[in-house]
Structure formats: C-alpha cells, structure tokens
Amino acid sequence: MKRSMAILLLSAIILTSYTAAPKTTSAASSSAQKVVSGHINSGVNLRDKPSTSGNIISSLKKDSDVVVLERSNDYFYKVQTSQGQIGYVSSAEKYISVSGSGTAPGGSGSGVGQAWTGLVIYGVNFRDQPSTSGKIVTLLKKGTSLTILEKTNSAFYKVKTENGKVGYVSSSDKYMTVSGGTQVPTPNPTPSESVNKQVELVIKAGMKYLGTPYEYGSDRNTTLTFDCSDFVRQAFKDALNLVLPADSRGQGTWVKNNSKAVYSTKDLKRGDLMFFMSYKGSSASAYAGVNKATERITHVGIYLGDGQILQTYSTKSGGVRTDKLDGAWVHRFLYGGSVVK
Structure with missing residues (x-):
C-alpha cells in the first residue's frame, strides 16, 4: 500500500513538471525576442x-x-x-x-538574416553593372563560391567574392546553384525611388486620357468625359488606387493636410498637384493687389516638370491636354504640393 502511494505521488510530480515545462520554455523564448x-x-x-x-x-x-x-x-x-x-x-x-534588429521584420519572406551562397558550376562573367553591357571585371571559374547579396533584377545577382569584391553575375541556373533558402532577397527601393515610381505611374495613367472631352460636373463613375478635378482624381485612382476628394477645393485641402504646400512654381516637383484661382486676365497687372490667401480654388492640374502641366479645363481647348506653365497660368497659381510621399 505504501509502495503504491509512493508511485502515485512520484507520477503526479513528474506529470506536473512535464506540463509546466512548455510554459517556462515559451516565456524564455518570448523574452529572447528582439523588439524593433x-x-x-x-x-x-x-x-x-x-x-x-x-x-x-x-x-x-x-x-x-x-x-x-x-x-x-x-x-x-x-x-x-x-x-x-x-x-x-x-x-x-x-x-x-x-x-532594435537592424531592419524591420518582413511581411512576406524577405530573406533577412539568412546567408545566401552561390556555387559557380560553369564559368561566368563577373561584371561591374547588373547588365550584359556592364564591364567584365573577371571570369569566375567553376567551383568558385560566392555570397549572394541580392537579386538585383530578373537576370543578375549582386554577389561578393571570397576576397571581398562586389559585382554582378548572371542569375541563370546554367552558371550557378544557390543555397540558403527558397527566395533570394531583392533590394527595397529607397524612399525617393518609391515616390518617383508612383509619380510616373500617375502621369502614365493621366496621359492615356489625352483628348478625352471636357464636361463641367462630369460623372465621377465614368471616364467618358472629365472636368479638371475628376481627371486628376481618376489618374491617382487608376495608378495607385488612391481616391482623392471629388472637387478641386477638397483636393487642395487634402494636399495641405497630408503634405507640404508650396507657393512658388519654382518649388514644384514632377507629379505635384497645382491649384489655381479664377481667370482675371492674361497679364500680370490683372492680378495686381489680389490677395491669394483669400482666393478660392477653381482649377487643378498635374505638374509634369520642365514648365509643363497636364490638365483639362474647357470644351473648346479639346479636353485633356498638356500646356506650358506660363502667362495666366503662372499668375493664377495659388499653391501646389505632393500627393505621394
């Protein structure tokens, strides 16, 4: 009887220790995680x-x-x-x-923290640019081991040799086998690259509507006709799935609330929205003494850079078009600013 009781007591102690162990391990693992x-x-x-x-x-x-x-x-x-x-x-x-950890954790398998290696299986050119037009630095022989830094584009890896030289080699599996994971890391665009890419998408989306007829108060649910703010709104919607306010004054307020307004045309960047007051004449004297701070926005367009604007403003003008930013457009300008950042 005493022996049976002792066995039962020992079993209970073992069972308690076993069930408690995962909690202890989990806590230890949690405390070891780095906070970014x-x-x-x-x-x-x-x-x-x-x-x-x-x-x-x-x-x-x-x-x-x-x-x-x-x-x-x-x-x-x-x-x-x-x-x-x-x-x-x-x-x-x-x-x-x-x-906290050098980089934020990736949401889709960025390959951060993994060592990627490549083994040359067929002689391959080591270039100074990720292109066949890049200068050949040397020929890497079969059996050469490399550290793969990134997949720069669809055809080239950026690699480092054992003696520390960095360059580019073909990513074709004819030349090299890769180990270290299932996906070689690709470079993240810098903030400026990201913004520039978005701007170009917006302008490309807008340019496809060149010649689309003008209609004041156009239907925001079609692309058959546009007024100025409808056109701007559609370009950003098509390119970035970004829905701006439906009218030019609302878009002007949006830019002020979400970006930095600029009040000189010299400070405009490609892709910026431009906001204008009502037409009062073609000469500078027609706008003398006008307090722009109290003027209402009556028109909006997209700045293309190099003194050009993409816009639509009347039936007579032919609908969506590009114009030089000069004359009355300069005098009517109130402010502008970026949508993407």
Missing part, C-alpha cells in the same frame, strides 16, 4: 491600411516612439503606438528611423 522600435522623425499619418488611400487614424508627432511590427510593403510599416493603437505609417526615413 521606431522613432518618429517628422509628423506622419497613422493609417488603417498600408497605402496612402488608407483612412487616417491619427497623426503621430515628431519624437514619439512606436513598436514596428512588420514591414508590410515597400512603402509602409505596421506599428503599434504607446497608447496601443495599431496602424500603418510611411517607411520613408524622413518620417521614421528604425532600431
């Missing part, structure tokens, strides 16, 4: 989606801190504020600096 923190460098919007079309939840102030949960895409981090709010902020260095 973000410091807000400049006021930035916290959105409900990783896109500039996401609704603004709140505005994060300069010098506030957040926890970075993941890098959701090339342009946005998913973050948690000190108040517990979870949302998305621009990943541009202008707005946030990240620390």
